[in-house]
Amino acid sequence: MKLDQKDIQILRLLQNNARLSNKELAAELNIAPSTCHERLKKLTQEGYFKEFNADLNLKKLGINIEVLVAVRLKRHEREIVNSFIKKLKSLDGIIRFYHLAGDTDFMLHVAVENSNSLRSFIMDELANFSYIDHIESSIIYHSECLHNLSYNNVIL
């Protein structure tokens, strides 16, 4: 399936505001709501969307520190890596994780209340996984979602 300009516009608009109504989308594209509805339905069915997330205002929840935690494991068998991922999913405070090739095996985006919670997260929750070789945390001053993707040289 090939995407035309209108499809791309739908993807772009929803990427930046996932709660746009069909009517609003149609207005932006200058097409009838029924037409827009059909296109969105098709894009959804074809699997162009992975998920729709609400980004919460962490400050309002009393979460004041965000860090990137680089983790290196001692071993890299599938079984061990899978159990580490399972552990990550059970931990409170992990917003997102990246499984990487290279020196660092995992990069974790962690959000916690304060420096004590961070200390506890690292020492009590993370470090007790058997195969951890190295942990290094960096405070995040600021992070931002850009969504600067392109399709056929058209920037979304």
Added chain:
Amino acid sequence: MKLDQKDIQILRLLQNNARLSNKELAAELNIAPSTCHERLKKLTQEGYFKEFNADLNLKKLGINIEVLVAVRLKRHEREIVNSFIKKLKSLDGIIRFYHLAGDTDFMLHVAVENSNSLRSFIMDELANFSYIDHIESSIIYHSECLHNLSYNNVIL
């Protein structure tokens, strides 16, 4: 403003599916749609939501490689950092960036079509910024959003 169990549930549900309708939310919470609507309105007005994003299926867009790019700058004056951020915002392929304290100044989550596009991104787009000291890219095998946050010891 204090959040009760119902509020927390709304945040949690929308975090995982930002396109849930008010009716669906109300059904999950076992309250009337009108009540749910009022609560959501309040949460929105109070600024509990930063944004609503659609995560696109990158494979479907022909984007096959994701990398984390660690960038170290030579200098850290506000003016230089700001101009670097401005540059990031203008580049095609950056999904998200983190501005960090520590050895690495910026971590970029980059998505490109193939290894040639990556090479071009690094060499032609990124490396020509004047104050770059060091660039190191790591391939992302897998990344995942977890949203494991908590509020008053209640996991969202």
Added chain:
DNA sequence: TTTTACACTGAACAATATTCCGTATTTTTG
């Protein structure tokens, strides 16, 4: 105990979503 504030519900109304059909436009095919 009285008062006040607040969350809640259901009903009424407004707006939007969704379906469907006839038409126009484009693409394919002979």
Added chain:
DNA sequence: CAAAAATACGGAATATTGTTCAGTGTAAAA
């Protein structure tokens, strides 16, 4: 190039949902 097929479109009808509001009950404050 022309005929046929496929696709995209808009508008109207209907179904569903959003939104407002007044009244009720309950819990906190006076």
